[in-house]
Amino acid sequence: MEQEAVLIRKAVNDPEQFRPLYNKYFKEIFRYVFKRVGDKELTADLTQQVFLSALTNLAKYQFRGAPFASWLYRIASNQCMDYFRKSKRVRHVVIEESALVNLVDELTSDQTIEEWHQRLPQILELLTEAELQLIELRFFEARPFKEIAEILELTENNAKVRTYRVLDKMKKLFVQR
Template sequence: MDILSDEELMEKVKQKDIEAYNSLYTRHAPKTYQFIFLYIRQKQAAEDLLQETFIRVYVKCRSYKSEKASFRTWLHQIAHRLCIDYYRKHSKFKWQQMELDDYSEKHQGTIEQNIQNKILIQQYLGQLPDKERSILILAYYQGFTGKEISHILNIPEGTVKSKLHYSLKKLNKSIEKELNDS
């Protein structure tokens, strides 16, 4: 059996094909969970939002238009909106320090350097405004292009590039300060 593209699978989902839906879930759930978890940093809530994201994919499958955006971009639009809604509903929500075992990403360098870098980046992400945090997560953890991020967040591509540049500059300053204070 040939491996179907996301767009082909979505056409099958529109026909209520559960196997196609399961294939999309299997293919995209890990990266979507990663995005949600990095955004809200609460494991149980991230799992719940992942499920809600895929429920909406199924319920709103007819609104997906492959000529407007890739499935992956459309999926992350849904997840991003749910994260924003969650954040707004939980106004007393405090950004939590992520446990090192909650999320792992392979990096080069020594284990100690990786842990220090991870902690510093986590602390930095927690200090960023929503849009900047979303842009960094989408660009560096999810691998989206500026154009895709622009579409997901519904902001101009130039804004994505400038916020990304500004955020990285700020991150570098934070890292330098941390290294100098050590």
């Protein structure tokens, strides 16, 4: 992280110094955005906006114990929300099998894993954007609560509480359907 801090300080004065940060995080941010919009061209555009915004606002970045990537994720999250708000398009959810297993493991009790696998996409559609973001960050991207808190501008404890409330809501939705 110290090496990253040096690059950030250099990039504030010389945008060319931002290139190593861009190269390091591009694929990660691209994947994050793609999971939300589901369109490669749109993802490329939004990802470029994320990095342009990061470069433009780099002087405002402050290290708060979470990785620089958390700040980029927050920008990406805001770009996606702005896009959906302006376009009035429906949010896309892309679920990888390994992430699905983690989430189903957290949710299952008496229900079979197969039932959860079948019904989870419909249940996810019933969540709010904020709830869905928590689930994606925690279970689909395996982010620690500290990073989730940084990305969503919450306290770490609040991120934990909200995540468990969403899980509880999902369990109730499963029983209702």
